[in-house]
Amino acid sequence: xxxxxxxxxxxxxxxxxxxxxxxxxxxxxxxxxxxxxxxxxxxxxxxxxxxxxxxxxxxxxxxxxxxxxxxxxxxxxxxxxxxxxxxxxxxxxxxxxxxxxxxxxxxxxxxxxxxxxx
Amino acid sequence: xxxxxxxxxxxxxxxxxxxxxxxxxxxxxxxxxxxxxxxxxxxxxxxxxxxxxxxxxxxxxxxxxxxxxxxxxxxxxxxxxxxxxxxxxxxxxxxxxxxxxxxxxxxxx
Numbered sequence: 001x002x003x004x005x006x007x008x009x010x011x012x013x014x015x016x017x018x019x020x021x022x023x024x025x026x027x028x029x030x031x032x033x034x035x036x037x038x039x040x041x042x043x044x045x046x047x048x049x050x051x052x053x054x055x056x057x058x059x060x061x062x063x064x065x066x067x068x069x070x071x072x073x074x075x076x077x078x079x080x081x082x083x084x085x086x087x088x089x090x091x092x093x094x095x096x097x098x099x100x101x102x103x104x105x106x107x108x109x110x111x112x113x114x115x116x117x118x
Numbered sequence: 119x120x121x122x123x124x125x126x127x128x129x130x131x132x133x134x135x136x137x138x139x140x141x142x143x144x145x146x147x148x149x150x151x152x153x154x155x156x157x158x159x160x161x162x163x164x165x166x167x168x169x170x171x172x173x174x175x176x177x178x179x180x181x182x183x184x185x186x187x188x189x190x191x192x193x194x195x196x197x198x199x200x201x202x203x204x205x206x207x208x209x210x211x212x213x214x215x216x217x218x219x220x221x222x223x224x225x226x227x
Binding site for chain 2: 035037044045046047050057059060061095101102103104105106108109110111
């Protein structure tokens with residue numbers, strides 16, 4: 001059974017940084033691209049970033065480009081999202097998701113809440 | 119960037135009725151690259167439909183997807199109590215990344 005468990009969320013001041021982690025199990029992690037998707041309170045889904053299975057290719061939404069960095073450690077079956085220069089509008093639940101057959105997201109974690117506020 | 123517009127925003131129906139959800143794209147989307155997800159309160163989204171009309175593993179056959187070009191539809195036949203949720207369409211194309219529609223909430227009438 002595929003399991004994705006996010007951690008690292010919390011309360012951070014505007015301009016601050018946070019690193020999210022997503023620990024994967026139940027599949028060959030290095031064989032799959034992964035994504036981060038966020039959901040602001042009461043709002044819809046927004047794709048944030050994606051990374052290839054090897055980690056050699058990374059992709060970002062315009063809203064986070066230059067501020068967020070996605071990475072992965074395949075030896076630890078872990079996906080990361082380094083978030084810098086955080087803004088109030090980055091407040092959301094951040095889900096990691098396993099990509100399948102291109103850019104479909106066939107497994108999701110429950111998410112970790114990031115709150116940016118002074 | 120392709121924008122996906124879902125309608126209606128909210129659909130009020132009774133169990134046993136049919137739900138018809140619309141997803142309209144600002145530009146043509148390859149049918150191979152259109153998906154639907156279900157999200158219940160406090161839960162992560164779940165992939166329902168991919169390739170516009172193929173059901174994901176374990177999805178009941180009362181869920182069906184159709185459409186092409188810029189107009190896509192998710193139909194839920196004979197609504198069950200567990201089907202009341204928010205539904206999102208999603209597309210991807212030649213550029214890296216993906217986009218979601220704004221969602222349709224299916225609520226109990």
